[in-house]
Amino acid sequence: MTTEYQPVPIRDRLPTLFEVLSRRTTAPVDLFSFYIYMRDQQRSVDYLDFWLDVSQHMSLCRHYVRELRRSVLVETPELEKAGSKRSSQVLENLQDIRDAAGPSNYTEQRSQDARLSAFLRSESGSKHSPSNSHGSQGSGTTTGTELPPRPSFMTGNSNSPAQASQSPAHTVARADIRASAEKILYTYLLPGAEREIILPQSILDDIVQAVERQGRDDPEVFDPAKDYVFQAMERDAFPGFLRAKALGNIVPPSMMLRLILGMLSLFGAFWAAFVLIFLNYSRATRCWLILPFTLGVYLLASHQYMLDPLAALAGLSEYTFFDFYRIREPFVRRLLSKRALMCLGWVTAIDAALLCLFIFVPGKRL
Numbered sequence: 110m111t112t113e114y115q116p117v118p119i120r121d122r123l124p125t126l127f128e129v130l131s132r133r134t135t136a137p138v139d140l141f142s143f144y145i146y147m148r149d150q151q152r153s154v155d156y157l158d159f160w161l162d163v164s165q166h167m168s169l170c171r172h173y174v175r176e177l178r179r180s181v182l183v184e185t186p187e188l189e190k191a192g193s194k195r196s197s198q199v200l201e202n203l204q205d206i207r208d209a210a211g212p213s214n215y216t217e218q219r220s221q222d223a224r225l226s227a228f229l230r231s232e233s234g235s236k237h238s239p240s241n242s243h244g245s246q247g248s249g250t251t252t253g254t255e256l257p258p259r260p261s262f263m264t265g266n267s268n269s270p271a272q273a274s275q276s277p278a279h280t281v282a283r284a285d286i287r288a289s290a291e292k293i294l295y296t297y298l299l300p301g302a303e304r305e306i307i308l309p310q311s312i313l314d315d316i317v318q319a320v321e322r323q324g325r326d327d328p329e330v331f332d333p334a335k336d337y338v339f340q341a342m343e344r345d346a347f348p349g350f351l352r353a354k355a356l357g358n359i360v361p362p363s364m365m366l367r368l369i370l371g372m373l374s375l376f377g378a379f380w381a382a383f384v385l386i387f388l389n390y391s392r393a394t395r396c397w398l399i400l401p402f403t404l405g406v407y408l409l410a411s412h413q414y415m416l417d418p419l420a421a422l423a424g425l426s427e428y429t430f431f432d433f434y435r436i437r438e439p440f441v442r443r444l445l446s447k448r449a450l451m452c453l454g455w456v457t458a459i460d461a462a463l464l465c466l467f468i469f470v471p472g473k474r475l
Contacts, residue, residue: 119439120440121440122440123138123351123355123440123441124138124438126339126342126343126347129143129347130143130160130164130339134438135437135438136426136428136434136435136436136437136438137354137355137358137426137428137434137436137438137441138350138351138354138355138438138441139438141428142350142354142428143157143347143350144157145428145429146346146349146350146353146354147342147346147350149360149429150349150353150360150361151345151346151349151350153346155297155304155305155306156306156338156341156342156346157342158297158304159293159297159304159306159334159338160335160338160339160342162292162293162296162297163293163328163331163334163335164335165289166286166289166290166293166328166331167328169281169285169286169289170229170286170327170328172281173281173282173283173285173286174229176280176281229286229326229327229328286326287326289326290320290325290326290330290331291320291326293331294316294317294320294321298313298316298317298334299317306338308334308337308338309337312333312334312337313334315333316330316331316333316334352415353415354426354441355441355444355445356415356416356444356445356448357414357415357416357445358415358416358417358420358421358425358426358427358436358445359411359415359416359417359420359427360427360428360429360430362430363417363427363430363431364411364412364415365412367408367409367411367412368408368409368412370404370408371404371405371406371407371408371409371411371412372405372409373405374401374404374405374408375401375402375405375406375409377401377405378398378401378402378405378463381398381401382395382398382467385398385467385472386467386470386472386473387472387473387474387475388472388474388475389472389473389474390472391472392468392469395467395468396464396468398464398467398468399460399464402460402463402464402467403456403460406456406459406460406463407456410452410455410456410459411452414448414452416445416448416449416452418448418449418450418452418453418456419449420433421436421445421446421448421449422446422449422450424436424442426445
């Protein structure tokens with residue numbers, strides 16, 4: 110069963126965080142790479158998981174409303190005629206809203222979220238729920254086409270709940286929405302939670318008051334926290350992600366290895382060069398210095414530019430240590446190719462200068 114993705118637009122610029130979270134980008138600036146970056150380098154993947162879980166909660170609510178609307182339409186085939194129930198009229202006025210993964214401060218989505226939340230609050234006391242609901246199943250009961258990528262999706266587990274829930278028999282009950290809201294609260298927000306994230310106390314108090322005391326589970330409850338987390342990621346994490354993935358193609362462990370090997374190679378090159386000079390070896394023999402000098406300069410330049418030039422020209426990028434994948438974002442590939450050519454130019458110039466110095470200098474046996 111295939112998963113539907115939003116069409117990837119052709120852009121002549123770097124993507125925004127909104128586009129990355131909406132899965133409108135491709136490698137190496139896609140959501141998968143951003144998740145790996147937040148986990149391995151930024152060490153703040155809990156914030157991204159919170160944002161994805163809140164988006165998944167919104168998808169759960171949309172799925173519930175669509176199922177409820179379909180069930181009401183089946184039960185009231187003459188819905189257009191007078192005499193239909195108030196809830197049916199409200200559902201008829203609720204058009205299918207788009208599933209977007211963007212921040213809730215976008216005007217259009219804010220309006221859609223507000224209508225959905227208002228309906229859920231007004232419907233909370235009613236008994237309208239799809240008749241074949243399986244009860245509280247948590248956030249895993251939404252359809253796979255609506256869910257942001259979770260770790261189970263990223264690892265390609267075909268048995269994940271998100272994929273299994275695409276069967277028509279798996280519907281959403283109101284208890285599922287309540288369980289999803291409580292899971293977000295108890296996992297990320299309460300003091301001492303398993304994956305507690307830091308939020309302003311005023312935002313945290315409002316969410317606790319709404320969920321625990323007012324019994325609310327509509328997605329509008331989490332809007333302030335969702336916006337705060339989005340802005341924090343956009344300000345603190347996303348610029349570093351673009352530098353690492355759009356201006357470079359290697360990860361920090363690989364950079365450190367290149368620095369160590371480059372220093373060792375240059376040390377060996379200088380040591381061999383002075384030995385060959387002071388033992389008065391011929392210039393033809395000293396030409397072999399091209400190997401350690403070139404390797405050392407190349408590795409140090411790779412560390413300095415956070416870029417493997419040859420891999421970039423081949424269209425490859427590293428997202429975990431020595432695990433390369435193909436660059437599919439056209440603008441990023443052009444940008445990396447230009448930086449790779451510039452890096453190779455510096456490598457060639459420095460290498461040529463060092464070789465000329467140690468090859469053509471007169472030898473003298475001590």
